[in-house]
Each structure stands twice: as structure tokens, then as C-alpha cells.
Amino acid sequence: MSNFLHDRMEVGDEIDLLPPAGDFFLDIAKTTPVVLLSGGVGQTPMLSMLNTLVQKDHAAPIHYLHACENGRQHAFRDHIATLDSRHEQLHSFSWYRSPLDSDVIDRDYDAVGLMDLAPLKASILQDNTEFYFCGPIAFMRAIYKQLKSWGLEDSRLHYELFGPHQTLED
Numbered sequence: 001m002s003n004f005l006h007d008r009m010e011v012g013d014e015i016d017l018l019p020p021a022g023d024f025f026l027d028i029a030k031t032t033p034v035v036l037l038s039g040g041v042g043q044t045p046m047l048s049m050l051n052t053l054v055q056k057d058h059a060a061p062i063h064y065l066h067a068c069e070n071g072r073q074h075a076f077r078d079h080i081a082t083l084d085s086r087h088e089q090l091h092s093f094s095w096y097r098s099p100l101d102s103d104v105i106d107r108d109y110d111a112v113g114l115m116d117l118a119p120l121k122a123s124i125l126q127d128n129t130e131f132y133f134c135g136p137i138a139f140m141r142a143i144y145k146q147l148k149s150w151g152l153e154d155s156r157l158h159y160e161l162f163g164p165h166q167t168l169e170d
């Protein structure tokens with residue numbers, strides 16, 4: 001859609017719009033623990049979900065896990081940090097693949113490298129935790145693999161693929 005808008009549309013063109021559709025939306029009880037995971041620009045839908053959970057005063061733990069390249073590409077860092085400091089149920093964690101000299105660990109981000117969920121398993125996984133994730137396809141495959149290795153049912157894993165249909169399994 002964005003390519004079409006940039007390449008084909010002109011100022012003044014008229015288009016018909018339909019309401020939003022799809023199956024990637026937050027649908028959980030107020031007492032269900034939730035983990036929101038994102039890579040790069042995949043953060044966009046996760047952020048809306050987070051804002052909704054916080055506004056509705058979610059009563060169970062919310063883990064907001066984000067992986068990006070470095071501090072220059074870490075969008076909404078201050079917004080997340082502010083929410084984290086104000087909401088007891090929210091715990092955020094970030095990974096930088098290639099931190100810049102100006103990026104300070106434990107201040108700007110929490111770990112170097114790609115998102116590795118193993119060290120967080122005990123704190124993020126409860127019997128009824130639901131997982132929502134979005135990011136580049138390689139990120140999605142890596143996260144799906146890690147979560148499936150924990151024996152989770154597909155019904156607890158929610159994600160959106162960008163572009164043509166692709167599978168997350170090897």
C-alpha cells in the first residue's frame with residue numbers, strides 16, 4: 001500500500017476507504033499477562049497495544065520487549081521509559097544489535113545483540129501469558145522459534161506478517 005501511495009497517487013486523487021480489518025488486535029482479559037515483542041518498525045502496532053493496556057489500567061503483568069539496531073533507531077524510548085516508571089505492571093526491556101559509542105547500557109538499553117528470551121523466561125512466562133509480536137520476517141521467525149521451544153500453543157502466539165504470505169516455521 002505504501003509503495004502504491006508513493007508511486008502512483010497524485011495530489012487530488014480520490015480513493016474509497018474501508019474500515020480497518022484483520023486479526024492482529026489485542027483481545028485479552030484485564031487479568032491476562034501479556035508480552036509485546038517488536039523488532040524495528042514492527043514496534044508501531046505494539047505501541048498502540050501498550051498504550052491501550054496502560055490506559056485501561058491492565059491488572060496483570062505487561063512485558064514490553066523491543067529490539068533495534070541502536071539508540072539512533074530506538075523510537076519512542078522516552079515514552080516507554082515514562083510509562084514504565086509510572087505503571088507498576090509494566091516492565092520494558094530493549095536490545096541493541098550494534099550500540100553506538102553514545103549508547104549507555106542500563107540507561108538507554110538493556111542488552112547487546114538480538115532478542116534472546118531465555119534469560120527472561122521465568123519472569124515473562126506464566127500459564128496463561130499471551131504473546132503478540134511484530135517485526136521483520138527474520139525477527140518474527142527467531143521469536144516464533146524461541147516461543148515454540150517453550151511448548152506454547154499457537155493459539156497463544158499472535159503476529160502479523162508484512163507483505164505476501166510467508167511461514168514462520170523452518
Ligand SMILES: NC(=O)C1=CN([C@@H]2O[C@H](COP(=O)(O)OP(=O)(O)OC[C@H]3O[C@@H](n4cnc5c(N)ncnc54)[C@H](O)[C@@H]3O)[C@@H](O)[C@H]2O)C=CC1
Pocket residue numbers: 039040041042043067068069070095097113114115134135136137138139142160161162163
Ligand atoms: N510485520 C512485519 O512483517 C514487518 C516487516 N518489516 C519489514 O522489515 C523491513 C526492515 O524493518 P526495520 O525496522 O528497518 O528492521 P531492522 O533491519 O532495523 O531490524 C530490526 C531489528 O530486528 C531484529 N532482527 C533483524 N534480523 C533478525 C534476525 N535474523 N534474528 C533475530 N532478530 C532480528 C534486530 O534486533 C534488528 O535490530 C521493513 O522495511 C519491512 O519491509 C518491518 C516491520 C514489521
